[in-house]
Amino acid sequence: MATPTPHSAPAGGLRERKKQRTHDALIRAALELFTEQGYEATTVDEIAEAVDVSQRTFFRYFANKEDVTFAVQEMVEARFLEELSARPAAEAPLTALRSAVTVAWDDIGSAIESVIPVELYMRTYQMIESTPALVAAHLRRSVELEAQLARLIARRERLDVDADPRPRVLVAAFSGVMRAAGKVWSEGEDWSVSSIRELTMSYLDHIGPAIEGDWRTRSQSQSQSR
Amino acid sequence: MATPTPHSAPAGGLRERKKQRTHDALIRAALELFTEQGYEATTVDEIAEAVDVSQRTFFRYFANKEDVTFAVQEMVEARFLEELSARPAAEAPLTALRSAVTVAWDDIGSAIESVIPVELYMRTYQMIESTPALVAAHLRRSVELEAQLARLIARRERLDVDADPRPRVLVAAFSGVMRAAGKVWSEGEDWSVSSIRELTMSYLDHIGPAIEGDWRTRSQSQSQSR
DNA sequence: GAGGATAATGACAGCCACTGACAGTTGACA
DNA sequence: TGTCAACTGTCAGTGGCTGTCATTATCCTC
CATH class of the missing domain: 1.10.10.60 (Homeodomain-like)
Incomplete structure (x- = not known):
């Protein structure tokens, strides 16, 4: 057809x-x-x-029903990894991750248009987030991606992933934040690419400050009410 | 039998x-x-x-084959949540999480002994980590737990989870680190409770420093070679 | 451009997780 | 002790997934 x-x-x-x-x-x-x-x-x-x-x-x-669901996602991830590898060595680890994400979102269209329209990809993302079985699969895939990211980051910083926990720790925190942003986006109403892009960026901006202890001096936080 | x-x-x-x-x-x-x-x-x-x-x-x-696998895990989590709720309001969020984890590990025995021996629980944990389908399920469950944690933390700090991203961001980072520790443990050889307890603590200690940028001035990091 | 090697597909049988329906059994409680 | 409600077993059926084998379609060589 x-x-x-x-x-x-x-x-x-x-x-x-x-x-x-x-x-x-x-x-x-x-x-x-x-x-x-x-x-x-x-x-x-x-x-x-x-x-x-x-x-x-x-x-x-496709090995199973799940696999076909994530086939496109896989193309996007490949693009992201490629971009991360290309970031200048001078960038701090978190900055490099952030930049790579930005680029990945910016040309998501060209990355997948040969297979499906971006709009269908967005709808798929929402469907994944609202289907428990797929959420599980998505998370497992994220973990595998994390392992690759940790290795990449470790290489950049000339560290041994198995000897120094910091790459894994950073990547774990980064991924957690990315997921949190994705979830909030999927529960919202703006299904646009720019919407999730902005949300992701703002969440990443909180990763440092959120670790500190004194939250009672409310410094920022934009309203994310759904 | x-x-x-x-x-x-x-x-x-x-x-x-x-x-x-x-x-x-x-x-x-x-x-x-x-x-x-x-x-x-x-x-x-x-x-x-x-x-x-x-x-x-x-x-x-049990609703499905997965459910029976995580029945015990659920008891442990309940214990953890209970403990977190009981932490004094004066503690900083991350500190409260860390303390609750400590307590949970310390009396894991009493929490589950009526059902299975701790040793079987430990073996189960390893099996989960090495079975893709279960890793996925485990992760999905973690995410659900994260949601509860974020709400609890927000309440402690008198924040609105939907308006302020910091609780979710912190919890996401925390959980990511916990998972990283669990994974490394499961790939190691020491299957004792104290082993995973120590590893978890040391990983949590890195959560702050790992965010900063200049990793080239190697400050710490204990050998985690497997 | 005929024909054999090879890869892709369809058809079929079968395993296992899981569900709905209904009948039989057993503990609760008057 | 008899009745009700909860619990359980049996059976039939659906859907995901796999192995096997015959059939079809592309490729490659002469």
């Missing part, structure tokens, strides 16, 4: 291209169905049928 | 006690089987059979 529209000539032979098309079509169909009628209410058979392949074929492309 | 040994007279009538016994027996059987032969390699039928009830009955006690 729907013309695949091969933008620029995709690499590889016919076999390769066909595979890519089925792969992307499965993602599109799955996310469309998930966001419309819910994750659990959608069966793998439905997805397969929408793309006109057998259920068995679906499982040859 | 095995005598249930009702220590002190458990409350309620016979029906109540019988239910409690089945409940605990299912947990024991499940954790024993999981830690011996692996989570995925153990079927619900096996667990039910070990306790001599039908599979259907298992699902009347």
